[in-house]
Amino acid sequence: MDRRTYLRSVTAVTGVTATAATAGCLGALGSSGAEGTVLGPPERDLSEAAHPSYGDEMPNFTVPDPLTGEEITVADYEGERAVLWTSFYTHCPDGVCPALILRLRRAQAAAAEGEYGDELSLLPLTFDPERDTAEVLREYAGQQGVDLDAGNWHFLRPESYEAGQSLMEENFGLVIEKTEADQYENLEYRFPHYGLILLANKQGIVERAYPRGPQTDIESLVDDVERVVTA
Template sequence: MNRRLYLRSIAASSVVAAAGCLNSLSSGNDHRTDRGSGTERDRADGAVLEPPKRDLSEASHPSYGDDFPAVELPDPLNGETVSTDQFEGERTVLMTFFYTSCPDGVCPALLLRLRRVQAVAAEGGYGDDAAFLAMTFDPERDTEDALRTYAGERGVDHDAGNWHFLRPERYETAEEIVTEQFGLPLKKRDANEHEDLEYVFPHYGYIFLVNERGLVERVYPDGATVATARLVEDFETVVAGT
């Protein structure tokens, strides 16, 4: 049976930090407009999933029903340039932000969840309908070699052809993308208690789920602790419905 038809049948029957990783951002930080209003919302045009129970429409980051920001960055491990909008019409996307020197386990937990969904997609035969994007905001330390080592440590399957490590060439570019494009303020801080590190990042452990139309289906502010089964279920439902 065609994998998408199979997933649609499932959906039809079942759907009726690092030194200070932080929670969702309030509207006080919002520099986006036309976000929708209130907590009572209809299903967004083009969305597969119903509106989430937690309404994040007033936060500064993209939320349910928003167009996902289009950014273009090098993938040094694959030797290509990747744009977040190149998957429109082709793949469902999971994206997160990380750095390999993260001292408290949050970033490894984020990558673990993306890796688990990648494995499930491979097992289910729909890996070609998926894309997994992990953008570092610490390019000074996250060199190509560092990312390659990290990928091996996290069990990333590069042979699947659906995983991309995105690496801005400069920290300033990373800061602009994460802060301005995604609404997640990012700043370096002295490591202080982490004597083996020069600096760390208070940052947000977010995972974004984006459908083939380029619309945000889910934002997981608790991405490092969100149940993997929930992430898999949401992902499969979106794949089946697009």
């Protein structure tokens, strides 16, 4: 099954990726790894997850970067750059999204130090475009220590909440829905967290899916990124 055409997730729990048994693995696993990959098979087999995983094609989509004014198309990076992707929102009240952004930021810093930053694109996508305006995203970048001047970081912002919903469900199998915020949070609404990070190589093949992104060991993730980019 091509996960780009139809993906569904069943349940979202804070910090946990929803999975479904309907999506099979597109890659052929073996001792030397799936076809087209740099890394060997992961310790945890996620081939039954609703989201793309090891050996699958990275979903292709086009979303604006409001800070640069560019339309970012994932497929345009194929042959030139690896991609590190996650989804988030700046009003996240419990630290999950900052933890995701931290891991992308550390990968960005390591790429700059290793001088392979121009071979990596970091693509965090907000599913709350109503509140995550260009101004808010720029301020958030400063708060999180993101280097926007490096030229490899793109905050992706769908045109509308509904567009973001469709993009997340159809491409990543993740159902995004607003829920009422607890009164003490001083928020109008919030979202469940999936915490998914995807790493795809320069050929557009997923090398790693990190379903518990906020708990993923940073050094291991940075090492995976370096191995994939510099292979």
